[in-house]
Amino acid sequence: MSTRFGKLLPLLGGVVALAWVNTTWAQTLVDTEGEPEGYAAADAEKEPKIEPLPPLGYFDETADGVKNWFNKHDLYISSGLSTAFQWSFNEPYDFKIPYRTLDNWHSRYFVGLWQLAMGYNQNPDLNEFGGLFRFDTGRISRKIKADWNGSGIVPDTDWEHDEAELEEAYLVYNVPIGNGLTLKGGKFVTLLGAEVIEPWLNPTWSRGFLFDFAIPFTHTGGLATYKVSDMVSVTAGGVIGWDNVEDNNSSPSIMGQIAVSPNDRAAVYVNGIYGPEQTCYPNPGATQSGCNRNKRGVVDVVGNFKLTDDLGFIMNFDYGSEDEASAVNPGRHSTWIGASGILTYQFTKRFSSAVRGEWFSDAQGSRTGVQQDLWNVTFDFKTMLSEYIYTRVEYRHDESDQGVFTTSSQNIFIPGDDSVAIELGYYF
16 A cells, blocks of 8 residues: 555545534435436436526426426436537647546537437336436547447447447346345446546536546446345446446456445445456457456445535545556556545535545556556536526646646646636536
């Protein structure tokens, strides 16, 4: 264990304990409209309505009409859009900010993500079925691409090059055993992490290093969830691997979660995944033969707390390791570790803010390609222009203990980057 993490752990533990004892609240990972597990930052059902700025009321009325039609037919629909302009003060020569997987563009305005989700009975009662599909398009959809052909290389097909992705498509069935055993099979977002793919469901516009490098995005496989009590639920299952539709080796991974929520003001989720993830010979993109013996594992802890009616705190801790994955000592074991904390404050129904602090250590460079410690601090201010339309501004500072951030010159690298962004989007 590094000295830096040893100093951080007591402080992190103290913050979590204080939040748990004094406030005990968290956003649940399943929102009131049936969002799938993993959406830690999803907003609760909005009440009352936010008065729209003219003429945005027409959009809200249309969205309400669409939702009401689906609700009358026992169906679910949601949609979201995130567009943003971002400027890096380093002015990188290639117009890309390093170590920003989903939102790395500089001096450009892009549609980051447009999404449509439709489903039926996502939280089925005993002996009932349900399901959901979630379709993405935009620059972010290309960044979260799964390996659809198991080659170990993304992208290497026409579909994997496209700015479109089927983020989720799964069926659920509640087996009438005890309190109900919910089975889910198909393609779905990961259980791990405090942040999600959709910008509108996160407190900050940009995702942090833990989201980009410490955990997977999606899985294909099956999970079983059992509600032990009103406070505790357990999930376990098998998946093809990290961001795979077809496996790039011949062995699956196992994944699970223990969720503890004593009341509506606190929740902690302990997640994990373990299994081989390296591409095996003779598949295209093979890294080495016999790679099924090399295992990758991550322990992920997420805690969500409401300190007051308006002040919230989200914490995340990750520890990962992988056999024979070191980038600086080929053939050696690699580890990575990180922690983040996000404070959110709701000034009024219309105005809110968030502050994120984060640290990520890639001890052998297996996740970022460079042996380094990264940290960032991010400030966001969000304004709801109507019930569903919003705008947000963000300032972010990234820092590394290595000179890894590009500048206007191809030959000059510096240890830090500062950026500002403005986002416009909607979500219903």
